[in-house]
Amino acid sequence: MASEHYSIFSVLREALRGHKGWQPQWRDAAPQKDYDVVIVGGGGHGLATAFYLAKVYGIKRIAVVEKGWIGGGNVGRNTTIVRSNYLLPGNIPFYEMSLKMWEQLEQELNYNAMVSQRGVLNLYHSDAQRDAFARRGNSMRLHGVDAELLDQQAVRKMVPFLNYENGRFPIHGGLLQRRGGTVRHDAVAWGYARAADQLGVDIIQNCEVRGFRIEDDKVVGVETTRGFIGAKKVGLAVAGSSSRVAAMAGLRLPIESHVLQAFVTEAIKPFIDCVVTFGAGHFYISQSDKGGLVFGGDLDGYNSYAQRGNLPVVEDVCEGGMALMPRIGRVRLLRHWGGIMDMSMDGSPIIDRTPVPGLYLNAGWCYGGFKATPASGLCFAHLLASDTTHKTAAAYRLDRFATGHAIDEKGMGPQPNLH
Amino acid sequence: MRIACPYCGERSLDEYLYSGDATVRRPDFASPTAQADFVKYVYERKNSPGQHRELWYHAAGCHAWLVVTRDVSTHIITAVEPAKDVALGTASSMKDTA
Numbered sequence: 375m376a377s378e379h380y381s382i383f384s385v386l387r388e389a390l391r392g393h394k395g396w397q398p399q400w401r402d403a404a405p406q407k408d409y410d411v412v413i414v415g416g417g418g419h420g421l422a423t424a425f426y427l428a429k430v431y432g433i434k435r436i437a438v439v440e441k442g443w444i445g446g447g448n449v450g451r452n453t454t455i456v457r458s459n460y461l462l463p464g465n466i467p468f469y470e471m472s473l474k475m476w477e478q479l480e481q482e483l484n485y486n487a488m489v490s491q492r493g494v495l496n497l498y499h500s501d502a503q504r505d506a507f508a509r510r511g512n513s514m515r516l517h518g519v520d521a522e523l524l525d526q527q528a529v530r531k532m533v534p535f536l537n538y539e540n541g542r543f544p545i546h547g548g549l550l551q552r553r554g555g556t557v558r559h560d561a562v563a564w565g566y567a568r569a570a571d572q573l574g575v576d577i578i579q580n581c582e583v584r585g586f587r588i589e590d591d592k593v594v595g596v597e598t599t600r601g602f603i604g605a606k607k608v609g610l611a612v613a614g615s616s617s618r619v620a621a622m623a624g625l626r627l628p629i630e631s632h633v634l635q636a637f638v639t640e641a642i643k644p645f646i647d648c649v650v651t652f653g654a655g656h657f658y659i660s661q662s663d664k665g666g667l668v669f670g671g672d673l674d675g676y677n678s679y680a681q682r683g684n685l686p687v688v689e690d691v692c693e694g695g696m697a698l699m700p701r702i703g704r705v706r707l708l709r710h711w712g713g714i715m716d717m718s719m720d721g722s723p724i725i726d727r728t729p730v731p732g733l734y735l736n737a738g739w740c741y742g743g744f745k746a747t748p749a750s751g752l753c754f755a756h757l758l759a760s761d762t763t764h765k766t767a768a769a770y771r772l773d774r775f776a777t778g779h780a781i782d783e784k785g786m787g788p789q790p791n792l793h
Numbered sequence: 794m795r796i797a798c799p800y801c802g803e804r805s806l807d808e809y810l811y812s813g814d815a816t817v818r819r820p821d822f823a824s825p826t827a828q829a830d831f832v833k834y835v836y837e838r839k840n841s842p843g844q845h846r847e848l849w850y851h852a853a854g855c856h857a858w859l860v861v862t863r864d865v866s867t868h869i870i871t872a873v874e875p876a877k878d879v880a881l882g883t884a885s886s887m888k889d890t891a
Binding site: 675677 | 813814837847865
């Protein structure tokens, strides 16, 4: 178990001795016979859950099983944005708790996750949209979250190079959350993995779950490519594949898997110092510390497990970008890729027990899962440890669709491709 | 990925709108289990990898509703049939299996 503490002194020490003393950040653990809790999925949410289970809830024997490698799934495929500019009561306290946890994360994990509160600016382009954004901002402020409604002049001061006079979608202003920003996504996975490992969590990579062993109607472990692993409780944190994995336990979820594409350009000089979203289409952009413009848009809109999308959405995203900031037109794309999203039927996540005793579900993150990582981990750990829902995630019930308590942030109804 | 409309020929995706799983059926509202049945119908989906039967609407073309059979892991389309034929049981894929 690695135990070295990262600090300016460890960096200097290693610099002086040619960086020969760095230890692996987590052990390559082999599965033991059984655990108190097995978490399926070594993404951000699964690793965070393991970390908080060990740190906050004092659970000793925990394993995270991951079919690939740590950081190889959606935690390494997102566009790194963190924010808490939500509208509905079920959502705001949860995402605000998450943002507060981001603010403390690097100290908590002793890991540089490059948390950068550079501000998230959502532009509005009509009077009606301004009213809707004012309502959202008011809702945020009523929950103690920072929000500022900017007029066009104030937006011009922040980002002077936007196309304010776009004939169809002139920019009238924006809703700004200054505490929002970006976080280095891979470092989040690695930081949680290292911190969890230091608390004794076994992180078992290249270990795919192929089924659940259920005895007397209760889950007693998971069948994996590396043999059977016994568990008192099993938590699923496999967003993107939730339906597929839950089907092995006989469950049918209110989720469709959809593909979302993202893009990064060649590195250019510092250009955009915040996150900007186009309100008249679906386009959001920020600049990484390496200089690449990181941007994305809408879902492709059809069920997919392919981790790649199609050209009409690439065109749509680029049109959004050109409408918003024409000067990026000659920047070349470096990479573009797709990730599989757990699109729930109301656009909100699920952190709850399942009808199978001993099996717990963390799913349905749509394309907003990255920003939720710390709070999702804490709330899921709370559920796994105590069998009760964390008060902040109390609305994220699996049965809310049947009881009429859907949390439909965008008001789209049960159409997963529209959330 | 392009969809070959039976009436218009092969067209770009941006002519079509997607409307999800084509295999769910509206349950009988008079059934004693109607409430649970409707929850399943409206919200729960199989969502498995592999072959998927799904509804597409040719919005920027002939306005036909189509049932497309597609592998969601590879995006390869193996059949495109008018939804009306599927509903009436006269689609060619159904004759083949009959």
